[in-house]
Amino acid sequence: MRRFLRDNSLGLVFGLLFLIVLAGQAFAGHADYNQRLLTEGLEPVSLGRYVTSASFGVDVAENWQSEFLQFFLFIFLTVWLVQKGSPESKSLDKVGRETAEEQKIGEYADEDSPRWARTGGLRTTLFSNSLGLVMGAIFVLSWLAQSIAGVAAYNEEQLADRQDPVSWAQYLREPDFWNRTLQNWQSELLAVASMTILAIYLRQRGSSQSKPVGSPHTATGVES
Amino acid sequence: MSIRSAAMLVASALLVLTGCGSVDERADAAASVATGLLTAVQAQDGADACAAMAPDTIAELEESAGKPCAEAVLDEDLPAPGAVTGSDVYGQWAQVRLTEDTVFLAAFPGGWRVVAAGCTPRAQRPYNCLLQGG
Incomplete structure (x- = not known):
């Protein structure tokens, strides 16, 4: 049990924090709504x-959609876009979808590769894009x-x-809809741009999101 | 208050309080209260009309008219209760459109209450209402 908690602590802690903060939002929003x-x-x-x-629904959904848009864009755009020196970017010489061998799909799959990476055809195509597609789908549903x-x-x-x-x-043409939408989008895009650029020059020792402290600023796609 | 009005308000209160009425049921309840007010005014039953009004609307009316609600509401030239042409409910608010009037209502523990009546639209601006609260 203790080992399970340690091995899954990142997902568990963020999941728990999400529930606590969502409850906090519900209480604060309830007080605000009743004041009005x-x-x-x-x-x-x-x-x-x-x-x-x-x-409450719109306040929750407007934040969710922008988060999933951020992930969707980041996942898809980092296939083709790179940032020299950033650990958020892959190596500068790997722009694009990469080869089957590099991606370990089809005949290049390992023994322990997921089955859909090995089978080829539509399943492998779907699995090869599943992270971005699911993020994109959740974005569209949240925005809806x-x-x-x-x-x-x-x-x-x-x-x-x-x-x-x-x-x-x-309503889709009302300023209220676009104001809610764009104020969330701009903050998400700023967060991604900041992380991408700041992580070139700054370090967080031990973090998976940072280069090792001693890595040069020019090292790209290097994470701890 | 007549038995019919009392039954209408009780039904409206149950729907609002339980929150389990469908949007259509809540819209119908709001329409009943709106037409009930206009019907009471037409019948010169000021007490019944005031029973369908929100507290702030009653207070505003009494303050501006300088007399009790039951008398003042009959002086407001509210239109006769025409047919209901549409009714919308969003959260704690409702709008009931009649052939001769548009009525705004809000949800209270006792059911829907009229907050504004005798309303005429104005382009890009709030309705102008003969009867309205704060």
């Missing part, structure tokens, strides 16, 4: 009612969820302001 209701002369709602509301929850939350505000609600298609 009180100023509008309405009664506060229960926590259960809030976490099933469009308001943002738009659906977003139009409901937006319309709640519209009605509170004595204005007409809008349809989903109209």
Whole structure:
């Protein structure tokens, strides 16, 4: 058990932190939502009612979609784009999808390679792109969820302001939708750009995300 | 308050409180309260009309008119209750569109209550309402 926890500590700790912070967001969002209701002369709602509301849904989904977009872009773009000196980049001479031998697929698969890496055909093509595709799919679904929850939350505000609600298609053209979307995208893109560039010159001893402390600034695609 | 109005408000309260009514059921409940208010005004039943109104709306009306809600609401020239042409519910708010009026409602522990009635649209601006709270 102890060994299992140690061997999976990265995923477990981030998963646990996610749940704790999501719960924190629910409590803070609930308090904020009820403050607004009180100023509008309405009664506060229960926590259960809030976490099933469009308001909570859009706040969660707008952040999720941008995170998965970030991963999707990073995974796909790092196939062709490189950054000299960055541990986030692969070697400068490996631009592109690389050869079957380098990727250990088909006849070059190892004994312990996943079966779908060995079989060839559609399965290997799918498996070869599965990480990016799943990230991309979660991004699209989260963005869709943002738009659906977003139009409901937006319309709640519209009605509170004595204005007409809008349809989903109209909402996609509203500044509220794009403001929520783009404010998240810009922060994710800044984070990726910062990590890619700062990791050229800065080190974090022992971190998988950093080059070894003594590695030269010019060393590319080197991680601890 | 008439038995019909009381039943309507109780049904509306149950749907709002339990939160288990479907959107259609909640929209229907909001439409019932909206038409109930206009019907009561048409019938010169101020008490019944005020029972369908939100606390802030009652307070605003009494303050601006300088008399009790049951009297003041009858002076507001609210339109007759036409047919319901549409009803939307989003969270704690609802809009009911009638042939002669647009009514805004909010969810309270006692059910839907009218926060604004006698509303006419204005381009790119909030509705202008004869009756509305704060």
